[in-house]
Amino acid sequence: MSLVDFIKGSYIEFKDKVEWPKWPELQSSTIVVTVSTVLLAIFVFGVDSLFSKSIANILSLFINLFN
Template sequence: MSLVNFLKDSYIEFKDKVEWPKWQELQSSTSVVAIGTVILAALTFGIDTLFSKSIENIYSLIINLIN
């Protein structure tokens, strides 16, 4: 199978056989992904801040015990 045949078959497949989502479905899915991403980023930020403060407090405690 040559590259030209592959490209032709791929074009036909995408044009005629693939069922593309409607614009409304696409917008809805994009909104869900965007909101989920923001929530996940906020949770990651919160957990990272919590661990950072915890480690900072532990180091401070250890330094105070040594001095």
């Protein structure tokens, strides 16, 4: 199989056999992904802040313990 045959076959596959999403379906999927990404970012920020403050408190406790 040559490279030209592969490219022709790929083109036919994409053009005739792939079912591309319709515009409303694409919009709703984009909204779901965007909302999920924002929620995940807020969650990660919260967990990161909590761990950061916890580690700072633990370190200050050990520093004060040895002073």
